[in-house]
Amino acid sequence: MSFTVNLRNVTLKYGAEAALADVDLDLEAGKIYGLLGRNGAGKTSLLSLLAAFRRPTSGEVRVGGEPVWENAPIVSRVALIREGGDFDDSETVKAVIETGQIRPSFDTDYAYKLADKFEVPLKKRVSALSRGKRSVLAAVCGLAARAELTMFDEVHLGMDAPTRDAFYKELLAEYMERPHTVVLSTHLIDEVANYLEEVIIVDRGRILRHADIEAFQGMGATLTGPADAVDALGLAALAEQRLGGTKSITVADALDKSVRERAAAAGIEIGPVGLQDLFIHLTDPNRNGA
Amino acid sequence: MSSLANLRLPTRRYALGAGFALEGLKYFKYWVLAALVLSFAVPLVISQYSDVALSAWYYTANVGKWFTAFVGGGFVFTLVPNMIAAGLTRRELAVSMGVFGVLWSLVLGAVAFAGILGERAYYDALGWSQGIDASDAIAPIGSLGDTIAFASYYPLLYLVYFAAGTVIGIASYRWEGAGWLLLVPIIPVVFSLDNGLYDTEPVGPGWAGFLGLFMDGWARGVVIATIVAVTAVLAAAAYRILIDVPLRSKKA
Numbered sequence: 118m119s120f121t122v123n124l125r126n127v128t129l130k131y132g133a134e135a136a137l138a139d140v141d142l143d144l145e146a147g148k149i150y151g152l153l154g155r156n157g158a159g160k161t162s163l164l165s166l167l168a169a170f171r172r173p174t175s176g177e178v179r180v181g182g183e184p185v186w187e188n189a190p191i192v193s194r195v196a197l198i199r200e201g202g203d204f205d206d207s208e209t210v211k212a213v214i215e216t217g218q219i220r221p222s223f224d225t226d227y228a229y230k231l232a233d234k235f236e237v238p239l240k241k242r243v244s245a246l247s248r249g250k251r252s253v254l255a256a257v258c259g260l261a262a263r264a265e266l267t268m269f270d271e272v273h274l275g276m277d278a279p280t281r282d283a284f285y286k287e288l289l290a291e292y293m294e295r296p297h298t299v300v301l302s303t304h305l306i307d308e309v310a311n312y313l314e315e316v317i318i319v320d321r322g323r324i325l326r327h328a329d330i331e332a333f334q335g336m337g338a339t340l341t342g343p344a345d346a347v348d349a350l351g352l353a354a355l356a357e358q359r360l361g362g363t364k365s366i367t368v369a370d371a372l373d374k375s376v377r378e379r380a381a382a383a384g385i386e387i388g389p390v391g392l393q394d395l396f397i398h399l400t401d402p403n404r405n406g407a
Numbered sequence: 408m409s410s411l412a413n414l415r416l417p418t419r420r421y422a423l424g425a426g427f428a429l430e431g432l433k434y435f436k437y438w439v440l441a442a443l444v445l446s447f448a449v450p451l452v453i454s455q456y457s458d459v460a461l462s463a464w465y466y467t468a469n470v471g472k473w474f475t476a477f478v479g480g481g482f483v484f485t486l487v488p489n490m491i492a493a494g495l496t497r498r499e500l501a502v503s504m505g506v507f508g509v510l511w512s513l514v515l516g517a518v519a520f521a522g523i524l525g526e527r528a529y530y531d532a533l534g535w536s537q538g539i540d541a542s543d544a545i546a547p548i549g550s551l552g553d554t555i556a557f558a559s560y561y562p563l564l565y566l567v568y569f570a571a572g573t574v575i576g577i578a579s580y581r582w583e584g585a586g587w588l589l590l591v592p593i594i595p596v597v598f599s600l601d602n603g604l605y606d607t608e609p610v611g612p613g614w615a616g617f618l619g620l621f622m623d624g625w626a627r628g629v630v631i632a633t634i635v636a637v638t639a640v641l642a643a644a645a646y647r648i649l650i651d652v653p654l655r656s657k658k659a
Contacts, residue, residue: 161656165654168492169491170491170653172653187497187498189416189499190416192494192496193416193494195494196494199657200657202492203489203492204489205485205489216493217493218414219419219423219493220493220494221414221415221419262494
């Protein structure tokens, strides 16, 4: 059984400042979600509420259909892995893994297997680990938690590219073997885009967009062709690249039929927009009507 | 923690509390051993130069109270983020800390109890006087019955120090930079009650026992009842601070 998530009118304030304001959000069970947002947008605050790390100032947070706050049967099956993990630095890697056994679902053998695969030495103290290895240890504990709702908050920071790739593959393999709800909060958008089923964009404490990945990709387009022909279309570009006489532009709006026909006639190829480019556009502070 | 394997959800809070006590004792076993050795070796060295009239174990047992306060505070400060992140509720952690505090105080109290009786036999065998520093004069603890009565309060005293340390530890986590200020009201109360129970000079900052001035003439039973009540108030305060503590944000 994997967990659904429901937030109703949720506000979280730090003092007088609202990190989240009147948030409504519903996540179906058993999907992989991407949580995107600029720095300070409210991603970590949102995840902290889902894991009962914090209590909302007002509103209701339900996980698996039940209030999550101080609900042992629920929080024991929710894992939020923050960057660098929440460890006692004086402990060894082995002791940190054993601490995970607080969760009845924790798979210790799997954790040891992952530690071996990612070359995290069991006898080393956490304080002696590099930033990358510490991130890997956090990821290992998150995967081995075998939780029904697993959230990774920038857990990749410090990992090198091959390690990140191996982590994503392991995450996917674990998900395929045991479908559960996964939320990935990251700034490496294009790197995880292929793994996501739905995307939530948080901006200035509110949910800006929440849709499946295809909907996001259908929101814009990438046009590649002769530079003059691309320019002649007169489209507002989010991003552009030029190589010799070839130009590629990204636009945020879906193309209407006449533009598509003109583009095709001019030998311009039309492809889906990159999620990162779209994200940059949607969260542009100078953009109106987000 | 190797003792955590196969925890069951309804009872994990109790198993965790016992696990904390076990792990704490394992972690500090060499400290306890060193204190034991020193307490029995130092008087032997002193006896080469002068008469031994003071109980060394009395000082060791008193230092144990402060040590217990640091254990309570240090553990809760570290455990709050780790345990909540590992899927424990605050209520469960509070119960675990309660079990931990009781077990720790009982075990350390038993060690203190056994130590003072062992020291009595040791001092008797070598013809020394097992005395304590009682209000500027050295007074023998007394008969075997007096010694047993004297030592029997240690578990309770360890518990009140544990509770005091836990309140300060959780307050320091919750109110970063200001929580430790709870030291100001808590130390004088606990230290003065400790002082009042024995009518002696416990190891620690003497000025903090100023409330003892108001306890002159209190019957021992009243002091004990007050210690029990203060322990309960401190435990309730720790629970209240812990029960909705937010986890701190991670810092880059």
